[in-house]
Amino acid sequence: xxxxxxVNDVAAYCGFIGAILDREVEAAExxxxxxxxxxxxxxFVRQAHRLGLEGVxxxxxxxxxxxxxxxxxxxxxxxxxxCSLRKVAKIEVVRSWPRPALPPLGFVFGVPVQTIETxxxxxxxxxxxGDPHAVGRDSAGRRMLKKWLYDSEEPSSETMQRIATEVTxxxxxxxxxxxxxxxxxxxxxxxxxxxxx
Numbered sequence: 001x002x003x004x005x006x007v008n009d010v011a012a013y014c015g016f017i018g019a020i021l022d023r024e025v026e027a028a029e030x031x032x033x034x035x036x037x038x039x040x041x042x043x044f045v046r047q048a049h050r051l052g053l054e055g056v057x058x059x060x061x062x063x064x065x066x067x068x069x070x071x072x073x074x075x076x077x078x079x080x081x082x083c084s085l086r087k088v089a090k091i092e093v094v095r096s097w098p099r100p101a102l103p104p105l106g107f108v109f110g111v112p113v114q115t116i117e118t119x120x121x122x123x124x125x126x127x128x129x130g131d132p133h134a135v136g137r138d139s140a141g142r143r144m145l146k147k148w149l150y151d152s153e154e155p156s157s158e159t160m161q162r163i164a165t166e167v168t169x170x171x172x173x174x175x176x177x178x179x180x181x182x183x184x185x186x187x188x189x190x191x192x193x194x195x196x197x
Contacts, residue, residue, distance in 0.1 A: 001048040003033035003058040008160040015168020020190045035060045041089040059110030064137035070181040082111040106193035113182040117145040123171040
């Protein structure tokens with residue numbers, strides 16, 4: 001199950017997870033998860049358990065949040081989007097529920113710094129000048145990322161999905177992990193939670 005900001009993000013996450021695991025990934029269930037409405041996350045987690053799905057990917061963009069999960073000390077930090085998403089999802093409760101004849105439900109939290117477009121641009125080899133993670137901290141920067149990736153600040157859904165699929169079909173997940181700490185953290189979770197045991 002994917003709980004993401006936009007159905008358009010699913011193409012990118014399926015492609016990235018597929019590249020990390022070296023297998024095809026399909027979105028069985030898709031739910032909208034807004035950064036200002038994270039309280040929907042535990043509902044998605046419970047639904048995934050009831051449906052007998054393999055895993056849950058909950059993802060929101062960092063969008064300029066100052067505290068980055070990959071950069072802070074262990075332990076939850078309220079200002080960290082990853083920590084907030086994990087806390088509200090209440091995965092420990094669902095992990096305690098039995099799943100007879102099924103493997104444990106996997107949980108992955110994606111918080112691209114600054115946006116999913118940043119990961120896609122890095123994967124495509126976009127020539128950022130300076131720190132690529134500095135672009136997108138504000139709405140003007142996020143529009144710029146969209147313009148660079150989709151050639152439009154307001155691309156169509158079809159364009160966003162097509163480009164995400166094209167980019168992720170050729171992505172080198174190992175190389176991308178060396179250029180983005182948030183992607184490296186995401187890839188670690190995918191391998192730990194979604195790779196077959």
